[in-house]
Amino acid sequence: MNCSTPSFRGEIAKLPLLEIDSLAVDYRTSRGTVHAVNDVSFFLEKGETLGLAGESGSGKSTLGLSIIRLVPYPGVIGGGQIKIDGRDIVALPEHEMQTFRGTKVAYVFQDPMISLNPVKKIGAHFVELIRTHEPNVSKKEAFERAKTVLKNLGIQPERINDYPHQFSGGMRQRIMIGLAIALNPDLVIADEPTTALDVIVQAKILDLLESLRKAYQMALILISHDLSIILERCDKIIVMYAGHMVEYADGTELHGRPAHPYTQKLLQSIPNIELSDQKLTAIPGSPPDMLNPPNGCRFWPRCSCTMEICRVKEPLLISIGRNHLVKCFLYGEKGVQSE
Amino acid sequence: MSEIVRVEHLKKYFPVQKSVLEQLFTRKKKSVRAVDDVTFSIKKGEIFTLAGESGCGKTTTGKLIVRLLKPTSGRIYFKGEDITQLKREELRLLRRKMQIIFQDPYASLNPRMTIGKAIGHPLEIHGLARGEEKKGKVLEVLQKVGLTPPQQFMNLFPHQLSGGQRQRVALGRSIILEPEFMVADEPVSMIDVSLRTTIIDLMLGFRKELGLTYLFVTHDLAVAKYISDRIAIMYLGRIIEIGSKESLFKNPLHPYTKALLSAIPVPEPKKKREVIELKGEVPSAINIPPGCRFSSRCPFKKDECTKTEPELVEAEKDHSVACYLS
Ligand SMILES: Nc1ncnc2c1ncn2[C@@H]1O[C@H](COP(=O)(O)OP(=O)(O)O)[C@@H](O)[C@H]1O
Ligand SMILES: Nc1ncnc2c1ncn2[C@@H]1O[C@H](COP(=O)(O)OP(=O)(O)O)[C@@H](O)[C@H]1O
Ligand SMILES: [Mg+2]
Numbered sequence: 001m002n003c004s005t006p007s008f009r010g011e012i013a014k015l016p017l018l019e020i021d022s023l024a025v026d027y028r029t030s031r032g033t034v035h036a037v038n039d040v041s042f043f044l045e046k047g048e049t050l051g052l053a054g055e056s057g058s059g060k061s062t063l064g065l066s067i068i069r070l071v072p073y074p075g076v077i078g079g080g081q082i083k084i085d086g087r088d089i090v091a092l093p094e095h096e097m098q099t100f101r102g103t104k105v106a107y108v109f110q111d112p113m114i115s116l117n118p119v120k121k122i123g124a125h126f127v128e129l130i131r132t133h134e135p136n137v138s139k140k141e142a143f144e145r146a147k148t149v150l151k152n153l154g155i156q157p158e159r160i161n162d163y164p165h166q167f168s169g170g171m172r173q174r175i176m177i178g179l180a181i182a183l184n185p186d187l188v189i190a191d192e193p194t195t196a197l198d199v200i201v202q203a204k205i206l207d208l209l210e211s212l213r214k215a216y217q218m219a220l221i222l223i224s225h226d227l228s229i230i231l232e233r234c235d236k237i238i239v240m241y242a243g244h245m246v247e248y249a250d251g252t253e254l255h256g257r258p259a260h261p262y263t264q265k266l267l268q269s270i271p272n273i274e275l276s277d278q279k280l281t282a283i284p285g286s287p288p289d290m291l292n293p294p295n296g297c298r299f300w301p302r303c304s305c306t307m308e309i310c311r312v313k314e315p316l317l318i319s320i321g322r323n324h325l326v327k328c329f330l331y332g333e334k335g336v337q338s339e
Numbered sequence: 340m341s342e343i344v345r346v347e348h349l350k351k352y353f354p355v356q357k358s359v360l361e362q363l364f365t366r367k368k369k370s371v372r373a374v375d376d377v378t379f380s381i382k383k384g385e386i387f388t389l390a391g392e393s394g395c396g397k398t399t400t401g402k403l404i405v406r407l408l409k410p411t412s413g414r415i416y417f418k419g420e421d422i423t424q425l426k427r428e429e430l431r432l433l434r435r436k437m438q439i440i441f442q443d444p445y446a447s448l449n450p451r452m453t454i455g456k457a458i459g460h461p462l463e464i465h466g467l468a469r470g471e472e473k474k475g476k477v478l479e480v481l482q483k484v485g486l487t488p489p490q491q492f493m494n495l496f497p498h499q500l501s502g503g504q505r506q507r508v509a510l511g512r513s514i515i516l517e518p519e520f521m522v523a524d525e526p527v528s529m530i531d532v533s534l535r536t537t538i539i540d541l542m543l544g545f546r547k548e549l550g551l552t553y554l555f556v557t558h559d560l561a562v563a564k565y566i567s568d569r570i571a572i573m574y575l576g577r578i579i580e581i582g583s584k585e586s587l588f589k590n591p592l593h594p595y596t597k598a599l600l601s602a603i604p605v606p607e608p609k610k611k612r613e614v615i616e617l618k619g620e621v622p623s624a625i626n627i628p629p630g631c632r633f634s635s636r637c638p639f640k641k642d643e644c645t646k647t648e649p650e651l652v653e654a655e656k657d658h659s660v661a662c663y664l665s
């Protein structure tokens with residue numbers, strides 16, 4: 001990829017926890033190649049929360065999974081770098097990657113039953129996880145640690161001998177979060193952790209995630225199709241559209257001065273319970289077929305500001321302010337806003 | 340405004356399969372009380388919403404009203420006529436006036452039927468139009484639901500459409516008979532937010548154009564607030580609060596409604612809200628707590644709450660609540 005090196009890179013002196021540079025992830029399917037993640041660059045510092053927002057199919061999970069190198073077949077990292085503590089993991093041998101997962105970066109999936117073994121007691125899940133990564137820890141010790149984690153999750157420690165199916169959906173997601181933090185990683189990636197849950201349970205789980213994040217001093221990448229949740233919970237936000245990172249800013253900035261036409265329209269299409277007589281606007285058209293996306297900017301067929309160049313050239317991710325990046329020709333071709 | 344639909348003391352209990360041991364040792368029949376004594380009416384031209392968490396009985400209520408399910412007890416009236424006991428042929432005629440659409444448009448469309456066939460199908464079933472006349476009507480409907488150019492969409496199959504487009508097909512199919520009443524069960528819940536507004540706008544448009552009345556079913560109170568005139572909040576098979584949108588959101592009265600509203604995410608940065616904490620989780624609809632069914636989780640429970648179930652009582656104009664505390 002010959003694309004951008006974002007201009008914010010010089011702004012930071014110390015090494016970020018996570019640094020992604022010009023990442024591309026492709027699915028090479030029999031029907032053609034899906035460029036699911038294209039030219040994505042950002043960094044994340046210790047303890048920060050980053051939200052990945054975007055509609056289904058926009059590449060959020062693919063991006064998240066690439067950080068733990070678990071992009072499913074036929075997906076491949078087609079280019080770019082993913083540095084964790086300064087170390088590029090893209091070419092890391094799998095056995096080294098395994099130690100990374102859990103101890104450095106942990107992943108929470110939307111469906112807890114994917115990761116929980118139905119015939120294994122909850123306690124056994126924790127013991128196995130802990131002892132795989134810390135072989136010197138005795139079974140008993142691991143068991144005790146698991147109990148402490150359960151308590152922190154708001155689950156009675158006595159339930160350590162129950163099976164996954166004996167818990168409700170919300171409780172299972174708590175357990176997943178518990179397994180994710182059990183090895184005290186620096187970064188937790190939570191991929192739609194509450195999408196299958198009702199709002200009351202969702203609020204509790206997100207509160208739990210937030211308090212654990214603070215207590216364990218972890219960074220969090222929260223992935224959600226629900227921009228409301230992301231705005232409520234995250235410091236920084238990336239908006240994805242059809243595999244492109246179209247905007248990056250902190251929450252206040254993104255909400256107050258959304259720059260990309262897609263972000264602007266998206267914000268106008270979310271119902272807000274605190275407003276009365278809100279008028280929602282629709283975004284015309286549909287997201288593209290990812291096997292056959294439009295040339296140039298992937299949003300142009302739905303954009304009300306389309307210019308000639310948008311149809312032929314892919315805009316670069318450019319800086320339009322402190323920590324504010326946008327991938328749109330409205331802001332000029334080099335980052336200077338044209339009047 | 341006149342009343343178009345009314346349900347009285349509607350109940351739907353589903354039998355629970357007992358294990359062999361249970362069959363041997365217990366006589367008592369267990370059942371899921373999916374809808375447990377629900378009474379409300381819908382005025383012509385309004386959008387009336389059933390809201391609440393999953394499993395509270397919204398879908399079952401909607402299916403009972405259009406008679407896709409038979410109630411265990413209670414009455415259903417459509418334009419004054421008791422439709423609770425209608426038989427096959429009468430039901431077929433009723434379907435022309437009452438329609439239902441579901442959350443997953445993919446599941447409700449035949450994958451081997453073209454869009455044009457699917458939309459025209461109701462006309463065929465009811466023997467209302469054939470050949471060129473049918474085709475004309477189908478094209479008109481495609482235009483109405485924004486699937487343009489209609490000539491082109493006619494010949495596509497469901498898998499060639501996006502989720503939003505499929506929901507438009509479902510909408511088109513349900514309005515082609517020009518019904519008076521529609522149950523819309525989570526019609527936008529599986530659709531991405533950028534496409535939702537279009538579907539909602541279409542629905543609002545049909546209300547004006549066709550004089551359609553809706554029973555809207557949703558778990559999403561932000562959407563409910565946007566679209567509804569009146570809202571009923573359900574909990575474990577019952578309506579615990581009902582009122583005009585304005586008074587319900589401005590002045591929620593039931594502790595459950597308050598908790599529910601406090602948990603809804605607001606699209607604003609780092610908004611700090613007081614989420615009202617509830618004890619535990621929703622109990623099973625097989626073992627509904629005695630007295631007020633919310634009492635097992637209520638932070639304000641008093642003695643009387645566990646004895647008898649509170650009825651809906653009008654607290655202010657067009658706003659009723661079933662709670663001893665308000
Ligand atoms: N296993 C796979 N094989 C082929 N294509 C895939 C696979 N997983 C995802 N994709 C495609 O990659 C794109 C991004 O998917 P995903 O990362 O899951 O998006 P999101 O998480 O935002 O919904 C989509 O177009 C999807 O169809
Ligand atoms: N066919 C059925 N058989 C048994 N139980 C059912 C059936 N349909 C629904 N239920 C149960 O009835 C309750 C209400 O379900 P439903 O009406 O689908 O709720 P909602 O639409 O509010 O999510 C739930 O406990 C559900 O499990
Ligand atoms: Mg995903």
Ligand SMILES: [Mg+2]
Pocket residue numbers: 397398399
């Ligand atoms: Mg339902």
